[in-house]
Amino acid sequence: MRSFNLFFGLALAFGLSSAARAEGEIKLPAPGKGVSIEVLIANFSTAADAEKGVPTAEQILELQKQGKLASSTRVVLATLDLQTAKVQYGESVPVATGATIRGGGGPPAVSYRYTETGTIIEATPRVEDDGSVVLLLSVQETRLVPGSKAGAEKEEAGFTPTKTAIMNAKTTLRVPAGKSVVTGGQRSDKDPSQTWIVISAKVLSAK
Numbered sequence: 001m002r003s004f005n006l007f008f009g010l011a012l013a014f015g016l017s018s019a020a021r022a023e024g025e026i027k028l029p030a031p032g033k034g035v036s037i038e039v040l041i042a043n044f045s046t047a048a049d050a051e052k053g054v055p056t057a058e059q060i061l062e063l064q065k066q067g068k069l070a071s072s073t074r075v076v077l078a079t080l081d082l083q084t085a086k087v088q089y090g091e092s093v094p095v096a097t098g099a100t101i102r103g104g105g106g107p108p109a110v111s112y113r114y115t116e117t118g119t120i121i122e123a124t125p126r127v128e129d130d131g132s133v134v135l136l137l138s139v140q141e142t143r144l145v146p147g148s149k150a151g152a153e154k155e156e157a158g159f160t161p162t163k164t165a166i167m168n169a170k171t172t173l174r175v176p177a178g179k180s181v182v183t184g185g186q187r188s189d190k191d192p193s194q195t196w197i198v199i200s201a202k203v204l205s206a207k
Contacts, residue, residue: 032081034204035125035133038074041141041167042184044194045070057180057198070193071143073119078204081127090118093144095162115164117142125201131177133201139169145193167195175201 042060064072079085092114099108124136145165175181184196 032083033127035079035081035127036202036204037077037079037085037123037125037133037135038200038202039077039121039123039137039139040064040198041073041075041119041139042196042198043070043072043143043165044196054182054184055196057182057200060182060196060198070145073141075119075121077121077123079123079125081125084122084124086120086122088118088120090116090142093117095144096160115142115144117144117164127203128174131203133175133177133203134172135175135199135201136172137170137199139167139197141165141167141195165193169197173199175199177203 040060042064060069063069075087077085077087093116094112095115096110097113099110101108118141120138120140122138126134128134143165144162146160146162169183171183173181173183180198180200182196182198184194
């Protein structure tokens, strides 16, 4: 009661109406079960074993341990049932775009541009009676990868060509209790690289 009186007094002192206070209030969601969500983005440099279909979560995790993935990103989010969690991180990376030969000799002058790279993951869980979790999931990743062999001549000019790989995935899936599920696929016919996403979710105990 004391805290309410203090807040009300401050509101009057600053000329705030009750409507203005209500508009600026931060409301917490209704209590719900906690959920921990783990997302692993696994990037393969080639389409090896594509004929075998979708790899299992265990196979992908083993390849990660062996260091056989082109790159991988692991993100863990914690939220409540029916509440959205979002994480975003990244950086601006300088990328060489050209080189100018100096008239007086010496190394070429390399020009750069900055490219935004990083990962955005958004997930909304719904806890089922059997302990499984239904996830509304959105994953975006932007990263730099080596350029094609066709650009090898540019290395002699003073810079190594690169390209930007962009992956977007939006899906709704069910994650059984204690299990992981895999989604993803091949980028295109001209690009043999693959990206697979391993998702697991755990309902947290209130204790």
